Amino acid sequence: MKSNELKTVCESLINTFNDAGRVSIELYKKGLKIEIKKDKSPVSNGDLEVNELITDKIKDLTPGIPVVSEETVNLDKKNKAKIFWLIDPIDGTKEYITGKDEYTLNAALVINTVPVIGLVGVPKKNRLFYTYGSGESFMIENGRTQKISCKKQQPKGKIVALSSVIKPSDIILNKLKEFNVTSIIKMASSYKFCVIATGEYDIYAARERANEWDYAAGHAVAQNAGAIIKTLDEKPFLYGKEDYRNPSLLIKRSENLND
Numbered sequence: 001m002k003s004n005e006l007k008t009v010c011e012s013l014i015n016t017f018n019d020a021g022r023v024s025i026e027l028y029k030k031g032l033k034i035e036i037k038k039d040k041s042p043v044s045n046g047d048l049e050v051n052e053l054i055t056d057k058i059k060d061l062t063p064g065i066p067v068v069s070e071e072t073v074n075l076d077k078k079n080k081a082k083i084f085w086l087i088d089p090i091d092g093t094k095e096y097i098t099g100k101d102e103y104t105l106n107a108a109l110v111i112n113t114v115p116v117i118g119l120v121g122v123p124k125k126n127r128l129f130y131t132y133g134s135g136e137s138f139m140i141e142n143g144r145t146q147k148i149s150c151k152k153q154q155p156k157g158k159i160v161a162l163s164s165v166i167k168p169s170d171i172i173l174n175k176l177k178e179f180n181v182t183s184i185i186k187m188a189s190s191y192k193f194c195v196i197a198t199g200e201y202d203i204y205a206a207r208e209r210a211n212e213w214d215y216a217a218g219h220a221v222a223q224n225a226g227a228i229i230k231t232l233d234e235k236p237f238l239y240g241k242e243d244y245r246n247p248s249l250l251i252k253r254s255e256n257l258n259d
Contacts, residue, residue, distance in 0.1 A: 118220025
């Protein structure tokens with residue numbers, strides 16, 4: 001797919017993401033219907049309706065490309081595709097169910113192990129992040145679009161890490177010490193990738209966790225904005241694994257976090 005085609009497909013999804021975000025809020029206000037999946041995680045009618053909206057639009061835009069969604073994937077079937085979509089309709093379902101504002105809507109197009117297109121909607125924060133190529137990451141906030149480039153927003157000397165848990169493991173804490181982190185903030189969902197892409201925060205490290213659809217869209221946004229994304233042992237972080245499982249993760253706003 002050529003760069004102009006990637007741009008067209010990506011931008012054609014923006015209205016759908018905005019609509020899906022509004023639907024997620026409306027359904028929450030009406031009262032969600034919640035079920036427990038086989039893996040013991042919750043799923044709501046909000047997850048399912050958002051999934052349908054995003055999936056239908058993607059299939060309309062790129063009918064020949066397979067779509068893998070958290071809510072419909074068959075984990076017994078190995079992924080053999082080189083080009084495919086990854087969808088996590090609502091990342092942070094627990095936050096969504098409890099009325100918090102850090103849940104996200106996610107879709108990414110993976111081409112030869114790399115997420116190229118990425119869209120991450122954050123409905124309750126009135127933010128939508130999207131990207132379709134290197135150096136082409138954007139944030140729409142309250143209707144205003146701006147390019148984002150990982151430019152540091154914290155004061156010089158202050159290096160702030162993000163964590164998905166209140167108390168990170170010793171492995172993660174030791175890794176963060178290598179980068180002279182001065183404070184750690186807990187944050188849910190793929191929103192972490194996006195606020196590193198904006199430069200609001202500096203670094204995020206995690207052990208093996210979650211699945212490819214949890215990371216891919218945010219990964220694309222952050223990496224195309226200039227972030228450095230690898231595993232904890234400095235190997236490339238790639239997609240298209242047969243079982244969709246994520247390795248460990250290290251995402252840095254830049255090589256020197258004081259710049």
